[in-house]
Amino acid sequence: MVETELFLFKEAKPEDLILIGKDFFGRDVHLDKNTEIAWNKMYQAAKQDNVELFIVSGFRSYEYQQGIINRKLAKGIPLEEIKKVNALPGMSEHHTGRAIDFTTVGEDEVLTERFEETVAFEWLTKNAHKYGFKMSFPRDNKYGFIYEPWHWCYNY
Template structure:
């Protein structure tokens, strides 16, 4: 049985501008997540690992636009929901989830990320900074395996 969770959208007062994402878009993260991300990124650099955020906070509205665009391109809701959370069901709404990439990847947000040194480093170190991979293989939420998707787990979560 697949388990679905509704994630509350972070209030703007809980978010901070964290610079630009991999595609040069404004990147917002929950404030404690941003601090943890900076520490994680710096530790990775010390070990010669470069990490970049592809995606951070997403509003319900933005998430719905992703779904609408894919529907308009002929995908079914069933196909879409294996890859993208529906509006309200994405950890990105919290401002604590980050999708990552590293140097040398031909394409972002694919399972090939697990073959990188960055992924190996994350599996060994991310927990030290409060991050965990949300969607391992055969996860209870029914999402595809997402080795690039990590979420900050603060004291309240």
């Protein structure tokens, strides 16, 4: 086991996470307790502005993240290709319980750059900071990750 100090993002402790409901695909979503409070406030504000926000992904453990990588490797996708779109275990903000991937009504496919063309993205860009959220991976971000307009993280 690699020491967590070597990871860019530490995994949240189970006692710091709460089940907040289901994601867009019907899977359980866990978030950091403070993130859940901020998410609820932001969700309600968006709803008042007739903007639909749906969670695609919240907390992911190191093991879950490794499973994503393993499934793609089993399909014959080279690791270098996988790393362009999926962070390796320890390299994902989702480990913190503070990151949320969003989708909204009318998207044909989730987690694509086309999210930036939605009303939800426009709303997040103008309002997410009021609730402590920011887009983590804008174009040319400091981590070298791909542009992810759907990925927002609570920073308290």
